[in-house]
Amino acid sequence: MAKKEKNFKWPKIGEEGHNVKVVKEVPIDPKFEGWGNLGRMSIAGYRIIEANEGPRIDKLGTRRYMRVYRPYDIMYNHSYGRVSKFFEGLLEKKIYGTQCPQCRDKFMPPRAHCWRPECNLQETEWIELKPQGILHSYTILGFAAEAFLPQLPFVLGYVRVDGCNTLIALRVAMEEAGYMIEEVECDTPVNIKFIDEPKGSVLDIYAVPSEKPKSRRTPEQKEHLIKQIEIISSWVKKKYG
Numbered sequence: 092m093a094k095k096e097k098n099f100k101w102p103k104i105g106e107e108g109h110n111v112k113v114v115k116e117v118p119i120d121p122k123f124e125g126w127g128n129l130g131r132m133s134i135a136g137y138r139i140i141e142a143n144e145g146p147r148i149d150k151l152g153t154r155r156y157m158r159v160y161r162p163y164d165i166m167y168n169h170s171y172g173r174v175s176k177f178f179e180g181l182l183e184k185k186i187y188g189t190q191c192p193q194c195r196d197k198f199m200p201p202r203a204h205c206w207r208p209e210c211n212l213q214e215t216e217w218i219e220l221k222p223q224g225i226l227h228s229y230t231i232l233g234f235a236a237e238a239f240l241p242q243l244p245f246v247l248g249y250v251r252v253d254g255c256n257t258l259i260a261l262r263v264a265m266e267e268a269g270y271m272i273e274e275v276e277c278d279t280p281v282n283i284k285f286i287d288e289p290k291g292s293v294l295d296i297y298a299v300p301s302e303k304p305k306s307r308r309t310p311e312q313k314e315h316l317i318k319q320i321e322i323i324s325s326w327v328k329k330k331y332g
Contacts, residue, residue: 137158174202
C-alpha cells in the first residue's frame, strides 16, 4: 500500500486534490450543503398491499407485499473529461463538436477519438457547429423521471446537428414555434436554442422547428394521438394543479 504524505488530507466535497489549478469556479449553492445526508435511506412511509401474482395469466393468485418509501440523495462530483470543451461552450452559448482529421466524420455529442477501426482511435479535433439540424426520430413522453413529471407531455427527439454522424437527445419545443405536440414529425429542420442562463449541462439546449412539419398521419391516427396527449395532460393537471 502506498504511503500517504505526512500532511496529506483527503479533499472535501468541492475541493481539488494536489497539483490542480482552478481556472474558473461557480461555488456550490449553500442550499445543497448536506444534500447527501438528506433522508439517509430511512423509511419515510410504507404500504402493505395485496396484488395478483402467479406463473401465468390464467393461474393468478393473491399475495401480500410491503412497499416502502425510502429517500435517497447524493451530491455527485464528476469530471466531463476530454469532452469538457463542449460543456464549457454551452456556458458561452456555443455548440462545439469534434471531427476526425482522417475520415472527417463529425460528432455531436463530441467524441474524444474516432469510432472507425481504420482510423485507429485517431484523436479528434474541436470544431464549432451551426445551431441547426434535423429531427431524426422522436417520442412523445407520457411518463418521465420525477423531476420532469410536471412538464409532461413533451417531445424528446434525436437530433442530427449540422450534418454530424451522431445524434443527440434534445427536448423539442413545438410550442415555441407555434405548433401543437401532435404535429411533430421526423425529418423536420430545427434550430438549436439555449436557455437564458446555461449551467454547463446538455439541458442547456433544446430544439425548435424552423419550418412547419410535414404531416404523415391519417386523420384517424392524429385523432388517436390527440386523445392520448389529453389523457397525459389531464393526469399532470390533476397531480400538480
